[in-house]
Every structure is written in C-alpha cells, then in structure tokens.
Amino acid sequence: MNDPMIEIRGLWKRFEKGGEVIEVLKGIDLEVFAGDRISIVGQSGSGKSTFLQILGTLDRPSEGTVNWNGQPIFELTDHKVDQLRNQNIGFVFQFHHLLPDHTACRNVALPLIIGGVPVSDAEQKACALLERVGLGHRFFHKPGELSGGEQQRVAIARALVNRPKLLLADEPTGNLDPKTAEQIMELLLSLQSEIGGALVMVTHDIELAQGCPRRLTLVDGQFVEAS
Numbered sequence: 001m002n003d004p005m006i007e008i009r010g011l012w013k014r015f016e017k018g019g020e021v022i023e024v025l026k027g028i029d030l031e032v033f034a035g036d037r038i039s040i041v042g043q044s045g046s047g048k049s050t051f052l053q054i055l056g057t058l059d060r061p062s063e064g065t066v067n068w069n070g071q072p073i074f075e076l077t078d079h080k081v082d083q084l085r086n087q088n089i090g091f092v093f094q095f096h097h098l099l100p101d102h103t104a105c106r107n108v109a110l111p112l113i114i115g116g117v118p119v120s121d122a123e124q125k126a127c128a129l130l131e132r133v134g135l136g137h138r139f140f141h142k143p144g145e146l147s148g149g150e151q152q153r154v155a156i157a158r159a160l161v162n163r164p165k166l167l168l169a170d171e172p173t174g175n176l177d178p179k180t181a182e183q184i185m186e187l188l189l190s191l192q193s194e195i196g197g198a199l200v201m202v203t204h205d206i207e208l209a210q211g212c213p214r215r216l217t218l219v220d221g222q223f224v225e226a227s
Contacts, residue, residue, distance in 0.1 A: 003069075004031035005165060005198060006055070011064035013050055024050050026221030027064070034165070036198040037189070039209035042218030048202040049170055051218070055200060056168045057085045086115050090159030090197075092188065094171035096151040098143040098158075104130060105139045108157045115162065129157040133187060149180040153187065160191050167192055169201040173208065185211075 013025040024047035032038065042048050053059040054066065057073060065072050068088070073081060090111075098107045108126035113119055127139050133153040143151050152172070159167060172188060173181035185208060192199045203209050215226040 002033060005034050005069060006030075006032040007065075007067040007070075008032075008055075009065050009067075011051075011054065011066070012062045013047065013054065013059075014062040023221060025054075025061070028221075028223060030216075030223060032166070032198050032200065034198055035196055036200075036214060037192070037212040038198070038200045038214040038216060039212035040200065040202045040216045040218060040223075041204065041206065041209050044204075046218045047221060048218050052168050052170050052200065052202055055166070056089050056091060057081050086111060087162060088165045090162065090164035090167045092152075092155055092159045092167070092169040092172045094174040096143065096155040098151060098154060100143050103140045103142055104135060104146065104154045107143070107154055108161050111158060111162050126157065126161055129161055130154070132191070133157050149184065152180075152184050156184070156188055156191065160195060163195050163197070165197045167195075167197055167199045169199065169203075171203055172201065173205065174203070181205075181208075 008028060008030040011025055011028040012023065015022045015024060028051070040048050040051065050059065054061050060074055066074060068084065073084060076084070099110070102110075105123050105126050108129060109119070109122035112122035112125060130136060130139060133156060135150060135153055135157070138146060138150060143154070146154065169188065173184050189199070199212075201212065209215055216223040217226070
C-alpha cells in the first residue's frame with residue numbers, strides 16, 4: 001500500500017466556554033490516501049466541522065500532529081501553512097462564500113491570483129473551468145445574479161481551480177433542493193476523480209455518505225469507521 005498523503009495522530013481539540021473546558025475531538029488517528037473519498041457523519045455539535053477546519057489548516061489542534069507527506073504542517077510558519085493551503089487544499093461549503101462584488105470568473109480565479117498567477121492567465125483558467133461546470137454563459141455574472149445551484153457550481157470551480165490534492169466539503173448540498181443536490185454531487189465527484197485528489201466530506205445526508213467508500217461516524221470525539 002502507498003504511504004498516506006495525510007497522517008493524523010493523537011488529535012485533540014478543546015474549547016473553553018464560561019470557564020469550562022469542552023473537549024470536542026479526543027485523540028483522533030486517521031490516514032488519508034490520494035484518491036480517497038471519505039464521508040463524516042455525526043450528531044450536530046459533535047465536532048465534524050471542527051475536524052474539517054483543522055484538516056484544512058484553518059484552525060489548529062490543541063494537541064497532536066497532522067502530517068502532509070511526512071511533514072508536520074503545524075510546525076511550519078504561518079506563511080508556509082498559508083502557501084500549503086492555497087496550493088493543495090480546496091474548500092466547498094454549504095454557503096458559497098463568494099465575493100458579491102466580483103464576477104463568477106473572478107471568484108474562481110482568486111486562488112490562482114493569490115498564488116501569484118497573472119490575472120489574465122488566472123481568469124482564462126477560471127473561465128475554462130466554469131465551462132466544465134456548465135456555466136459558460138455566466139462568466140461575468142455576479143453571485144446575486146445566479147441561482148443557488150449556480151453559485152455552488154462557481155464554488156466548486158473555485159475549490160478545484162488549483163487542482164488540489166485535498167478537497168474538503170462541509171455540507172456541500174445542504175442548501176439545495178434534492179434534484180440540484182444530486183447534480184452538484186455528481187459534478188463534484190466527477191471532477192475530484194479527474195484530478196485524483198482526496199475528498200473528505202461532512203454531511204448529514206446518510207444516503208450521500210454511503211456513496212463514499214470510506215465512511216466515518218464521529219462519536220464522543222472519536223471516529224468509528226464503517227466496515
């Protein structure tokens with residue numbers, strides 16, 4: 001078997017609220033391999049999104065290590081962590097978090113521009129990807145001029161424009177009607193498969209979760225993996 005792309009060991013996350021320490025994640029161990037499709041389910045407030053935030057380097061663990069190809073990422077400088085996130089991780093959320101004053105094309109191009117790609121080249125790549133997600137006629141529309149499903153397609157294109165090694169999806173269809181949700185997931189999985197990166201998805205939709213070969217349930221701060 002190939003070595004894991006991401007190796008998590010002894011991951012804890014604690015919060016302090018009203019003088020009380022709340023332990024959300026309790027010593028999690030997990031390996032993520034290139035091409036993995038992993039779903040995470042669990043009760044509301046169980047820590048699913050917290051885990052995703054740490055995996056995406058948007059938050060830091062209270063204890064434990066997260067290694068990328070053997071490199072403990074939280075021992076890197078903040079600048080290096082930002083670089084790793086920009087170049088290797090894509091995010092799709094329930095709410096699209098698109099910049100309302102920018103066109104669909106510019107929203108998709110932003111990760112490339114932030115990474116130093118010239119604007120014209122970035123926008124060319126962004127428009128090509130918008131074509132792939134069925135929005136070739138919407139390049140210059142702003143988010144307020146798009147439907148919810150169209151906005152999520154823009155968000156998926158933005159998440160994938162850097163061809164990330166890790167795609168994180170937090171309730172990616174939670175705000176969509178069933179038909180649109182099915183189309184969005186087919187699109188997401190098709191593009192993820194083409195790129196070859198790993199997908200880790202948090203969802204409350206059991207049917208959606210069962211579509212992933214690896215299924216985790218977060219129970220009392222630890223993962224239980226379906227056999």
